[in-house]
Amino acid sequence: MVHRSSVPMHWRLYESRYNLVGNKCLVCGEFFYPSKIVCPNCRRRGILKRVVFSGKGKIYSYTIIRNAPRGFEKYAPYVVAIIELDEGPRVMGWIVDSKISDIKIGQRVSVVFRKIYEDGKEGLIHYGFKFRVIDENNQLRD
């Protein structure tokens, strides 16, 4: 896929994908990840401020991808979940380094920095966030 090889397309998202940077509306107080261009509640009257998310949250739903799209074949099967971040917004990401029996709705997770995929042998290597299971005290499981 040609668009995947575009450097600027991914460079624009580095900060947000590497450091879980989103924003918050100072008028209505809602947190957004990924960043909103316009606050959907306040629109032009909203004031959006950059926020670094804690990366802690819990599993809202999850699946195991067994039929992968082009570029991800060699990683399948892999777990993709919707995570509800402690600050409020939900985000989609893989769950890695965790026992499959620990992956369930409501389970606490924490963000990790990982390779997402390689664009072929000569293309870009994309990095970003994934999640792993933690316990109620925000500690890693053995």
Place this chain on the structure above:
Amino acid sequence: MRNVAVVGIGETAFGEHWEKSLRALAVEAGIAAIRDANIEGADIEAMYIGNMSAGKFIGQEHLAALAVDQAGLVGIPSSRLEAACASGSLAFRQACLAVASGEYDIVIAAGAEKMTDLQTEDVTTTLMGAGDQEWEGWLGMTFPGLYALMARRHMYEYNTTREQMALFSVNGHKNAALNPKAQFPFEITVEDVLNSPLVADPLRLLDCSPVSDGAAAVIIASEDVAKRFENPIWLIGSGQATDNLALHDRKSLTSLRATKIAAKRAYEQAGIAPEKIDVAEVHDCFSINGLVALEDLGFCERGKSGKFVEDGNIERGAAVSINTSGGLKAKGHPVGATGISQIIEIVKQLRGECGKRQVPAEFGLTHNVGGTGATVVVNIFGKELKER
């Protein structure tokens, strides 16, 4: 606005048409609709065509011009509409609005998709264009995966079972066995679904609609013109709505907000309640979406769709006959054609032309979803013109 009716219908069989190109499929459906309406090509004043991704499936854009060109209708205005799997319904709505406005008296609305020229991995990638590429597609998410997230949540919130979801596919196949246009005209069992390979847990292969080629077309006419036709089927209510593009941005994973908004509008326009609908084609791209549709369209209470299906309420002639064509699962899902094809099934049911799968029907409904519900169109049809 003027009343409008469907006065002609035509479609190709759905399936793997290796011998037919996109243009050949579209022309075949269009000619069938013109023949059914018993009009001349020259009577058609404008064309609207729904297509999701010919650019990626076969490298062809500018489909609106291609379609009139190949049909021998060069000169008339032609427009392509895109809203992922709801593209066909958008074409239909635009066509109806154009006739209702008074601009045209007779137009054609079509939908077409050629999906089988790509390998499966590339089809999966292309379909993912209906989601959010920056935040869903980039990490290797797939459409079965997105609907699996909804299914898992529905099971968690409402104790919906794997068997109940499977029953939706079983119902579709039972009907498709009586539909010569269907891609899979044979019956399956709950065990077949539960033993089919996992695609994205908890969804299995037989929960998923197939990769298909196909085209469908309808002729739409204004009230005065439609009354000159033998058997016009009237559009008595129509709604279209949107929701957040990315699934994770939605407030709920177990209900499609856009379905509720579109359905409310359509029911209000038609002046009827969900209980009055006899037959409906709902968007079962995945079995779970069929269940969610039953709730959002008001056929059963929220969270109760599993039980509703289990109790036999969606079978032919029951509370509401669902997907008598076979639905997306068993009739096939050439994405851009699906919305028009659903309308054709409802028109045939209301005309009484469905043969062995015919059910008694006065009012019919179509429900067409784009992506994971970011676009939804709901149409209601009746045999009689509603007085305005």
